[in-house]
Amino acid sequence: MKRAFSALTAALSVMLSCASGCLPSSAAYEPKSATATKATAIIDGEAEEIWQKAEVLEANLINRTIIYNPDTESTATASVRLLWDEKYLYVFAEVLDADPNPENRLGSPDFIPDGIEIQIDEQNDKSGKNNVPAGNACAGSWQVFADGSESGFGDQFTAGRAKFRSAVKPTPSGYNVEMAIPWNRLTPEVGTKIGLEIQINDNITGKTREGLVTWNSDACLGWQDTEAMGTVTFLDSPEGYIPPETSGTVTTEPPASEPETSSPETGKPGTSGKQESAEKPAGSIPSTGTDVTSDNEKGVSPAVIAVCAAIAAAVIAVIAVMAAKKKKAAGK
Secondary structure, X not given: XXXXXXXXXXXXHHHHHHHHHHOOOOOOOOOOEEEEEEOOOOOOOOOOHHHHHOXXXXXXXXXXXXXXXXXXXXXXXXXXXXXXXXXXXXXXXXXXXXXOOOOOOOOOOOOOOOEEEEEEEOOOOOOOOXXXXXXXXXXXXXXXXXXXXEEEEOXXXXXXXXXXXXXXXXXXXXXXXEEEEEOOOOOOOOOOEEEEEEEEEEOOOOOOOOEEEEXXXXXXXXXXXXXXXXXXXXXXXXXXXXXOOOOOOOOXXXXXXXXXXXXXXXXXXXXXXOOOOOOOOOOOOOOOOOOOOOOOOOOOOHHHHHHHHHHHHHHHHHHHHHHHHHHHHHHO
C-alpha cells in the first residue's frame, strides 16, 4: 500500500509540474516605474515651463540582441518627460545624438532615419505578448523621425492617427521631439497607470537604423509585447497650475493630409496615406521569430483543464482502491 501511495505521489508531482507549465506565466521583465504630471502642452518643439514639473525618464539602455554592431555602437540617449490630460499623453524628448541622419542620402529602400518611438498600453497589461502590432485597441507605437515625418502601427495608432500631433526642433547636441498622443479607449484620471516604452532609433552611419536604445528594458520588445513596457502613474497638476489658453488641444494645425506611415516594403516614411492592413510595417523592428498575433486572453487554457481533470481522476481512483482494500481487510 505504501508503495502504491509513493507511486501516486510521484505521478501527482509530475502532473502538477506539467500543469504549472501550462498556466499563464508572469511578466519576464521587472518594469520600471515613472510618473506623468497633469497639464496641457503646446506642441511646438519648445519646452515651456510646465515641462520642468515633470519627472525625467532616461532612455539609455543599448539593445545588443536585435540590431547591434559593436563597431558602431549607439551613443544616442534621450531625456523624456510626460504630461497628460483628458485628451492626450504629451511627450517631450531631448535626444542627444552627435550625428543625426534623417536623410536617405544613399537612396536605400530599407532606410530608417533617426527618430523616437513611444509605445503605449492603455491597459497596463504586464502579461501581454505579441499584442502591440495588431488586435489590441489599447496598444500602439507612435513614431516621429528627426526630419519631422511621422509613422506608427497598432490599433491604437490607427484609431488616433488623425489627432496625432508632433514637432521636431534640431539642437546643437541632437534634436527635440514633442508629441501629443490621443487616447483611444482610456478615460484617464489621477492614479491611472499605463504601460510605456521609449525607443530611440539610431541611424549611425547614414545607411539605415543600426542602433536601438530604450528606457524600460534593453530587450527592446515594447514594440511587440505590452509585458515589456514600464509603468507610468498619472499625478495631479502642480499647485497653482493654469492651463494655456489653447487648453484641450495642441497648437499645431492638423495636417492637410493624413500623417505618413511606414511603407511595409521599405520601412521608410511613405506617402501611402492609410495603413490599410494590420500587418506590422517594416518601419518597426523586424519580427524576431514570434508570430505577431493577438493573444490577450486571460482564461484558463484547455491544457490546464485536462491536466486538472487527470489529477482528479487519479486521486479518486486511489481513494477507491484504498477503500476497497480496507473493506476487504475488515471482512477477513
